[in-house]
Amino acid sequence: MAEVDQKQPAIVGGVIVGVLSVIPIVSELNTCCCLWALLGGMIAAKLLIDSSPQPVKAGDGAMVGLWAGLIGGAIRFFVGLPIELMTGGLKLRLLERLADWTGDPKLQELVQRIIEQAQTQSLLQWLIGAVPIFIIGALILAGFTVLGGLLGVALFEKRTEPVASPPPYPPHPHSLPPSPPPGEAQAALPSQERPADGPSCERDESKASDHPGDDRSIVE
């Protein structure tokens, strides 16, 4: 396949993944099987398909999805981390309320421990804990955008790979251009190759070709 510019589809897909994954509340839809990552990968694949003159293969879709995921992951890391820092307390309160709502004592205990841990740690400790989580999250996003890219190709690529044309056959003898008249043919031969006293080159009509339409002279 001819090289198609994957940058633009990857950037567009990546920005969609990244922005939708950092906006509070909107980003929560990522919890539906990484919806924004799948969508971003699919959009990147669709853009690649639209810009490619040839059918896009699944591998190309995966590649553009991977790039989109890495861009989206980077946006999520550099933009999402400060947002998380600002809204982390609110999320913990929501988590606590959710645990209370379930009435599950083990879950409540787990959430309580997480909250206690969060309240006692400094900013540096928080960063040490959050940065690896965000990096893992970014990698997971990249993985799901690859899936989105692959699914995008499966869904949107309706063209099929053209079947490679077979090598040209040698021309059929019957389709050869007519030979020059006998005299000219003999004259065209080098003198040493000319038959000395051989039969003259003439067409024997009795031995005419069995093939209809074959009106070539038979040179004997």
Next chain:
Amino acid sequence: MELIPPLRARLIYVVTLVGAGWWLALSFAAPWLAAEHHYTSASWVYAALSVVCHQMPQRSFHWLGYPLGVCARCVGIYAGFFLGLLFYPLVRQVEEEAVPQRHWLWLTAAPTVIDVAGDAVRLFANTFLSRTVTGLILGAGVAFYVLPGFIRLGFERLQAGENRNG
């Protein structure tokens, strides 16, 4: 486009299968770590998986007294994906690059869509079983559409690495 040698395709297939198994196992690792009182590790796994799932306990299977890392539908999708990959060689050759016709993908997605939509409009209430089974079907279907791409991607990366190393 270069054809993928069967041996190499099988190698990438195995790596993909192991990766899918590892991802599925991660959902079970979270409650196991919590039950073993490794709360920090458990919270890390729960936090990492929170990127992809709402993790609502009332919609999740429990194991060892703790919810799995992802909800029942997600477990179904990941388990289906793993099983789809596992049985893939029985249905198609792993080096085959063409994906099945896309109507099969819609067909495998339809039960999940109906299950979600029916519950959302209160036509019926979906259950653990319906969420898991429809997820299984979707995951298994998706495996057939993404594996050829994974194999092509892996092959091209391997080729690029070999070319770099001379």
